[in-house]
Amino acid sequence: MKKTTRPLRLILCGNGGPGMKYTFLPEVQNDTLFVLTGSPLPLLAGYLAAVNLWAFALMGVDKRRAKRKGARRIRERTLFLSALLGGSPGALLGMWTFRHKTKHWYFVWGMPLILAAQIALGIWIFRTI
Numbered sequence: 001m002k003k004t005t006r007p008l009r010l011i012l013c014g015n016g017g018p019g020m021k022y023t024f025l026p027e028v029q030n031d032t033l034f035v036l037t038g039s040p041l042p043l044l045a046g047y048l049a050a051v052n053l054w055a056f057a058l059m060g061v062d063k064r065r066a067k068r069k070g071a072r073r074i075r076e077r078t079l080f081l082s083a084l085l086g087g088s089p090g091a092l093l094g095m096w097t098f099r100h101k102t103k104h105w106y107f108v109w110g111m112p113l114i115l116a117a118q119i120a121l122g123i124w125i126f127r128t129i
Helices: 041-067 076-098 104-127
Strands: 021-024 034-037
Touching: 041 076, 076 104
Parallel strands: none
Antiparallel strands: 021 034
16 A cells, blocks of 8 residues: 655744744644744854854964974864854954964955855845744
8 A cells, every 4th residue: 555645835924022932743644743932043153153263263273383393283174164163253263363374365265255155145145934
């Protein structure tokens, strides 16, 4: 016997006010109830603050290790990955605060380009919501 599933239909219940309580009711074979209560913005803000602080700290630690001979350095791809994960403002601030990686063209141009791309992506997501 062939299983038949109904198409996914999304039902939003809520007033969109400051309390913002939405209930998502998809219609599938075994109806499942998904509930999202509250805004995800505080969680996003906390994540971005942590990633930016981490990227800033990585620049400072790598600069300190660069001054010591034989110290194990942080890979450049790790610095770029921290920027790509949302920490580009922290990485840029760390670059200029610690005067680190400011003579490498791929950092001087790459970090601001990552930041510009993230800002453009954020604006695009905000407008589509």
